[in-house]
Amino acid sequence: MKILHITCSPRGQISESYRLSQQIIGHLRKRDPAARLVSRVIGGGAIPHIDESYASALGAAQQSPAETSREGSMSLSEQLIRELEDSDIVVIATPMHNFTVPSTLKAWIDHVVRVRRTFTVTTSGKVAGLRDRPVFVAVSSGSRYSDEHPRQSDFLTPYLKAVLGTIGLRDVTFFSVEGVAPGSDEAVRARARTDRALQDHFSSGSPLSLRTEVCV
DSSP states (O other): OEEEEEEOOTTGGGSHHHHHHHHHHHHHHHHOTTOEEEEEEOTTTTSOOOOHHHHHHHTOTTSOHHHHOOSHHHHHHHHHHHHHHHOSEEEEEEEOBTTBOOHHHHHHHHHHSOBTTTEEEETTEEEEOSOOOOEEEEEEESSOOSSSSOSSOOOHHHHHHHHHHHTTOOOEEEEEEEOOOTTOTTHHHHHHHHHHHHHHHHTSOOOSOTTGGGOO
């Protein structure tokens, strides 16, 4: 089993989302001690936004973008897509910035959600091009957003479900640690709730995915 670990917090390995993603990976490795881990750090400007060569390739209606250009961000796009294609499980660690994904994660999404490569457009709508596989998203936020009385809006989870589903990744599970803003007295309780949720999820003995036949 190959696990693709994507991290995008500007705080790196001291971030809450990174800590939570490591817990998820730990549970996955208990299921498969021989699992291989591929780390892709996208925070702190590690990957650029798409550029002119990428945009020009997408505008070439008669050619595949992969054939049109190997320069600039198109080359990086191909590398990131192949990492995704080669994975059996994806773990994404992300903070919530201003109610949604940080720009670094959006940059990665723009590279991998690519027309005529990871999805196609038909008269009936968009058709996904990748096989499904389990995706676990570790989210950290300064305030609570998921209970009955949220303190802030959440555009992160519906957006990720929609955009990952566009390319075929529909088996998405979210874990969150909320209320961990600096100085918050909620942080300890938030981490404890998250630890229990992880333990409950992975100790059930259920398959990692309802679509286990797609994992190779």
